[in-house]
Amino acid sequence: MWSGPRNLSTAMMYSFAQRPDTEVWDEPFYAAYLKATGLDHPMGAEIQAAGERDPDAVINACTGAGPLGKSVFYQKHMTQHMIDGVDRSWVKRMTNVFLIRDPARVLASYDKKRGNPTLDDIGFRQQAELIDLVCEVDGRAPIVIDSADIREAPETMLRLLCQNLSIPFDPKMLSWPKGGNPQDGVWAPHWYGAVWNSTGFAGAEGPLPDVSEHLKHVLEQAQEIYDRIAPLKLKS
Template structure:
């Protein structure tokens, strides 16, 4: 049985566009952030301030979610996209060895204003940079090599070359047709509240977003502090990115 292919990411990094491309391929069962429900809504939940009034549900426990993914992978190879910080609580070697672990990053100058618009009370943990860096280091130590890591700017600016390089690195065929999709509502990617994927659902492929009037980092102390905190971790990860020619 082949390993589950995982893309570990940070919020607002165009990861759901990547997930949509994987769904368009048709050769994977694609799971959208399965561990988000474990992190926020389960009996194991690690954050009790984001959704304080919910009743924790055992069906979302990390062990239940993990068991379902393994069962699904026995029938059809699974691809998951999830945030690194949502899986760190269970990210030991036994767990991570069941995945082909790949990573996606994006500059905090682009992620943080977008995250702030949806979650103005976001925590540093929810920016995802520290946890993704930890996950990257754990996986590299396990494998003895640098894991596959792509940067969002490459994905948006050079989608065909980036996806070709990714497919080659993980040993799956490149499918040209998967780079385009229909602009429509995608209920399979809607879990957390807040309009996370409104823009994606209006697109038909990887593309740079037209400039939006987000709160500027330099005009907001919370964003300035978060930017200063996240930038070194992004830069460290960026040094190990897959270089796209």
């Protein structure tokens, strides 16, 4: 599952974690990404200490079976972690889903948690590149799902997603216990507060938020990419 930040990605991981046939992995490349970029992220030292910092080792683990041996191995990946120099050829061997969200919502949310994001921070460019890669391999559009559609009709969209993945829908996916998930990354206390306090998908989103003037140039770039990807999304 590929998405940028602030994109319903944690809620989707929690949803799949409720399936008895599924094990989940939270952002496997985060530590390697911070080591390679030197970016100053909240809890950065803890993330690097807890995670695998060699991207090739992460790839080997991603392309193998999950440690619990369950039939579905759900990996929550952040597209911005696929920086130049990290091998992407392994993606061709995976079943890939792309989770998208309107860039105005992404930027307004991200700016509150880590200010002044760039286009590469929010992963839109990398997501488009990964979609193009999967299209080349499969010869057809990949699975794309919009977070707004999930929030508006969770069961309908999760059923449709499961159908496209050739796995059965499980009603357990619609809710989860409050308080987090044992598979959360060490960064969860900073980023996951809202989902920790939730027990299911929030309702439909309201009007688009205002984006700070200093981020309007990023919004324009991201919007162009989103508008190209959006026609590929699953429709109920």
